[in-house]
Amino acid sequence: MPLRSRPVLTAVALFVVAPIGAAVIISVLLLFGVTPHLVFLPGFAVRSALGFHTPNAVGVLVTLVAWWAIIVIVWLVVRRIWRRQT
Numbered sequence: 001m002p003l004r005s006r007p008v009l010t011a012v013a014l015f016v017v018a019p020i021g022a023a024v025i026i027s028v029l030l031l032f033g034v035t036p037h038l039v040f041l042p043g044f045a046v047r048s049a050l051g052f053h054t055p056n057a058v059g060v061l062v063t064l065v066a067w068w069a070i071i072v073i074v075w076l077v078v079r080r081i082w083r084r085q086t
Contacts, residue, residue, distance in 0.1 A: 018071045021067075022070075040060065043060055046058070
């Protein structure tokens, strides 16, 4: 049974926990006074690279995906280190 539940737990972590964590990180950064331009820097970079006017939602979604990717990368690194120790 544990072998079958591992992919399910991985999917839940990637598609439920990580996006919620990214939204929480963005909210906490804004709550503690980090300037919005710094928090949404990935979104601003993509919007300016596109070269034409895009809605703010594009910048917000790009920022959310960037934070999601950071969380997933850290999770994978920690998991790999943890497996090497056991």
